[in-house]
Amino acid sequence: xxxxxxxxxxxxxxxxxSDQEEMLSASAEETPTFYGVTPSISPIDTDALFFKDIxxxxxxxxxxxxxxxxxxxxxxxVILFHGGSFQFGSKEDFYGEELSSILTSVLDKKIxxxxxxxxxxxxxxxxxxxxxxxxxxxxxxxxxQNSPALEIPNNKLVLAGVSAGAGIAQWNGFRxxxxxxxxxxxxxxxxxxxxxxxxxxxxxxxxxxxxxxxNSQIKELYNQFYGGEYTAxxxxxxxxLNQIDADDPKLYVYNPVYKDDVINGNTLxxxxxxHSYKHADLLRKKSTEVGLEFSGAYEELPQAFIExxxxxxx
Numbered sequence: 622x623x624x625x626x627x628x629x630x631x632x633x634x635x636x637x638x639s640d641q642e643e644m645l646s647a648s649a650e651e652t653p654t655f656y657g658v659t660p661s662i663s664p665i666d667t668d669a670l671f672f673k674d675i676x677x678x679x680x681x682x683x684x685x686x687x688x689x690x691x692x693x694x695x696x697x698x699v700i701l702f703h704g705g706s707f708q709f710g711s712k713e714d715f716y717g718e719e720l721s722s723i724l725t726s727v728l729d730k731k732i733x734x735x736x737x738x739x740x741x742x743x744x745x746x747x748x749x750x751x752x753x754x755x756x757x758x759x760x761x762x763x764x765x766q767n768s769p770a771l772e773i774p775n776n777k778l779v780l781a782g783v784s785a786g787a788g789i790a791q792w793n794g795f796r797x798x799x800x801x802x803x804x805x806x807x808x809x810x811x812x813x814x815x816x817x818x819x820x821x822x823x824x825x826x827x828x829x830x831x832x833x834x835x836n837s838q839i840k841e842l843y844n845q846f847y848g849g850e851y852t853a854x855x856x857x858x859x860x861x862l863n864q865i866d867a868d869d870p871k872l873y874v875y876n877p878v879y880k881d882d883v884i885n886g887n888t889l890x891x892x893x894x895x896h897s898y899k900h901a902d903l904l905r906k907k908s909t910e911v912g913l914e915f916s917g918a919y920e921e922l923p924q925a926f927i928e929x930x931x932x933x934x935x
Contacts, residue, residue, distance in 0.1 A: 749848025
């Protein structure tokens with residue numbers, strides 16, 4: 622997904638920085654802090670307090686940005702995870718024009734936002750995607766532990782993400798160990814399972830062994846993804862599709878990639894492989910089978926879904 626930024630808005634921020642910094646400095650005794658971080662200039666158009674790069678763990682990328690509306694008690698909190706194939710991307714990706722409208726809309730409804738980064742599978746300390754996913758668990762625990770200080774109502778969390786971030790949201794949202802107090806999951810450009818070998822049943826022309834034989838880079842990334850050798854035990858842990866049940870948080874899924882061919886000529890189309898409507902169809906099919914409520918762009922915008930389940934409890 623392209624990130625389109627609003628140059629005029631950022632230009633206005635640059636012009637206005639000095640005055641706001643002076644104001645914060647002048648009222649330092651009254652300025653709120655969170656884990657030693659004071660509010661700074663927000664990267665999006667909002668009156669919410671913005672706390673940048675709060676540490677939630679011990680690894681280098683264990684940082685999150687926090688947005689707190691100051692117009693009354695919070696109605697809930699959305700925890701965001703960015704995309705990037707577990708190899709790149711950052712929390713700043715959400716501040717582009719395409720996604721920031723979702724953030725500003727929920728902030729206007731007095732819903733807070735925690736926007737987190739996480740470890741990549743290519744980092745030396747990583748145990749593959751398990752580290753990325755459990756970093757997500759740490760973010761959730763961090764927000765839960767600080768719910769009293771942040772005045773977040775009980776059972777009012779939504780997990781949301783794009784692509785790889787959608788996987789973090791789903792993996793944690795469908796697991797009983799991590800989905801306590803989670804009311805909803807927003808999965809944009811999502812995958813249906815991280816047992817990648819099962820993708821061969823989604824895309825008949827996708828033969829993983831053949832691709833790994835001719836492409837050493839994909840073979841290396843495959844091994845990095847699983848933190849070494851693929852095993853049935855690892856695959857079962859990562860197959861969040863089969864963890865969905867009727868008691869899980871409500872699901873919003875949106876995959877607008879409608880091409881059918883995952884291989885064009887000799888080229889693997891990663892956008893289709895990762896973001897195809899077929900992944901979303903599987904998630905909706907499983908939700909229907911177990912009686913879990915789901916939604917999507919055909920029914921409402923993601924911000925409307927978040928507002929509905931957190932504010933009106935529908």
